[in-house]
Amino acid sequence: MYQTLDPRNFTVFITGATSGFGAAAARRYAEAGSRIIAVGRRQERLEALEKELGERCHTVELDVRDRAALETAVAAIPAPFDAINVVLANAxxxxxxxxxxxxxxxxxxxxxxxxxxxxxxxxxxxxxGLIARGGGHIVTMGSVAGDYSYPGASVYGASKAFVKQFALNLRSDVQGKKVRVTNIEPGLAETEFSVVRYKGDAERAAKHYERTQSMTAEDIAEAVFWATTMPAHVNINRIQMMATTQAFAPFDIYRED
Structure with missing residues (x-):
């Protein structure tokens, strides 16, 4: 029988856990028996998630842009949640x-x-901490935009290209440390992503997904879960995912009037 890792032995630190991929991943791991540290900026959503998932969930209100606050929060995580061995850098x-x-x-x-x-x-x-505890798994959240350009996404795409290369370089840095690294690269997925992009314009965001079948947050969470439960000798470097209804954009050709 193929021996995958037991998620009941996982303590999973998830940023951006108050919605979308992060919330779906928290639920997926909790369902499998993992401990969850859910990190996000919206306290009311963290409280609701903790109530939903129960005693195996610990929450931290935090903005990942604040390095000092992040470092302080990590140092203050109580036992047994401090034995983190899976990190989902999703925010x-x-x-x-x-x-x-x-x-x-x-x-x-x-x-x-x-x-x-x-x-x-x-x-x-x-x-x-992962290295000191004998290993673990870092999962970063990239995007197909890190490989494929589209109008209006110059800095967003560049930021996700950074995440992709950062994850690949981490693989070299942790060689021999029993730490695995995976970059998840989703395409069209219907979450609050477009509402944020359009600064709260839910009607405009909804049009982005009209008359098509997008991926869901649960689809992405399942890919994260799969990569982290593969046997310890297997590292999934990258998972690039697109909805079946999405394909690669044609080359943009400018034509004069």
């Missing part, structure tokens, strides 16, 4: 779809601070 966002010359520069800054610095801070705060 991230896209803001706007304006052309580069017209975008709000603060949107670019927020994406870099969250998608790049937030992932860096999360990994740096937790990786030494």
């Amino acid at each position: 991230g966002l896209a803001l706007g779809l304006q052309p580069a010359a017209e975008t709000d520069i603060t949107d670019w800054e927020t994406m870099v601070e969250t998608n790049v610095k937030g992932v860096m801070y999360t990994v740096r705060a937790l990786l030494p």
Whole structure:
């Protein structure tokens, strides 16, 4: 019989756990018997998640852009939740779809601070503990936008290209440390992602998913779960996922009037 890892032995640290992929992953691991540390900025949602998942869930209200607060929070995690061996660096966002010359520069800054610095801070705060405890798994949340460009996604795509390369380079840095690293790269998935991108315009966000079948947060959570429960001698470097109804965009050709 093929021997996968037992998720009942996992303590999973999840950023961006108040919605979307992070919340779905928290539920998937809790269902399998793992301990969950759910991290997010919205306290009321964290409280609801903790009530739903029960005593095996510990919550931390935190913005991953705040490095000092993140480091302090990690150091203060109580036993038995402090024996973290799976990290899902999921917190991230896209803001706007304006052309580069017209975008709000603060949107670019927020994406870099969250998608790049937030992932860096999360990994740096937790990786030494994984190594000291004999190994574990770092999972980063990338995007197909890290490989394939589209209009209005210059900094978002660049931030996800960073995440992809950061994860691949981590693989070299942890060689021999029994730490695995996986980058999950979703395409079209219906969550609050587009509501955030369109700054609360739910009607505009909904049009993005009209008349098509997108992936769900649960689809992405299942990929994360699968990668982390593979036998310890197997490292899944990257998982790139797209809805069956989505394909690669054609090359953009400018035509004069």
